[in-house]
Amino acid sequence: MAHEHEHAYENEHLHEEETHIHIERPTIIAPSLLSADFANLGADVRRVEEAGAEYIHIDVMDGTFVPNIMMGPCIVESLRKISQAVFDVHLMVEHPETHIDAFAQAGADIITFHVEATHHAHRLIQQIKAAGCKAGIALNPGTSIYTLEELIDDVDMVLLMTVNPGFGGQKFIENTVGKIHALYHTIADNELDVDIEVDGGINAETAESVRSAGANVLVAGSYIYGASDITAAIHSLRG
Incomplete structure (x- = not known):
């Protein structure tokens, strides 16, 4: 019965005739430092x-929750200056509760x-x-939005x-678009003030798909970071 409930929740709006929806929130671009030049990190942020770009996406990895090790609070503190x-800090770590205060004090604005x-x-x-930050929850591609049912109000x-976490440059997982669409309608139907952020395989083509489904970050x-014209690349993501 739990699986039936889960699928009903996630697929509630997937069969509506309207697949492209009007996005009322402005699109926010969050370049990921995972692809920046670590020898020139400050310059790449600038x-x-x-x-x-409105946000800087800072991936934090512990080598356990995901294979890589990346980005401590000291980097956030240095860049904050x-x-x-x-600063959009994404904790891909086990025991995230042990890291919240350090990243908040270092200058994080959002901690996910x-x-x-x-x-x-x-x-x-x-x-x-x-700790004075906005709170976000991240879901891996294989995790249902049903897990948010008791949390999304907060x-x-x-x-x-939109890829499995831990490595940059992965291919976008197409079936995550339906998941974005379902989450958007859950938020809209309940009149919640909640942003939808997507991460993984985002380019001009996939950006159009995720924006149409309801993502705004x-x-x-x-x-x-691989573009010859960064300003043009950012502009292309807004559509």
């Missing part, structure tokens, strides 16, 4: 900020944790907000991974 952008990484998601949301953002790494 480049995307000057090119029009040179950037006015919103994976629902798969904790048994106490609601407590973590409260901890993030108490978060500021939901991050739907787009994380892109190699597409932006």
Whole structure:
């Protein structure tokens, strides 16, 4: 019965005739530092900020929840001194509760944790907000939005991974578009003030698909940092 409930929740709006919807929220671009030049990290942050990016997406990896190890609070603290952008910290770590305060103090504006990484998601949301940050929850591609049913009223953002987390440059998983669409309608139907962020394989083509499905915060790494014209790349993601 649990599986039936899960599928009913996730697929509630997938069979509506209207597949493209009007996006009322402006599109926010969040370049991922995972694809930046680590020898020139400060300069790369300035480049995307000057090119029009509103957020800087900072991936934090512990080598356990995902294979790589990446980005501690000291990097956030150093970059905070040179950037006015919103720092969007994505914790891909086990025991995320042990890292919240350090990243908040370092200058994070939004802290997102994976629902798969904790048994106490609601407590973590409260901890993030108490630390003065906006709270986000991330879901891997294989995790249903049903897991958010008791949490979505309390978060500021939901991050739907459109690739499996841990490595940059992966191919976009097409069936995540329906998941974005279902989440959008859950948020709209309940009149919630919650952003939908997507991360993984985002380029001009996939950006159009995820925006049409309801996403309004787009994380892109190699597409932006590998572009000969970063300003044009960012503009193309807005559609």
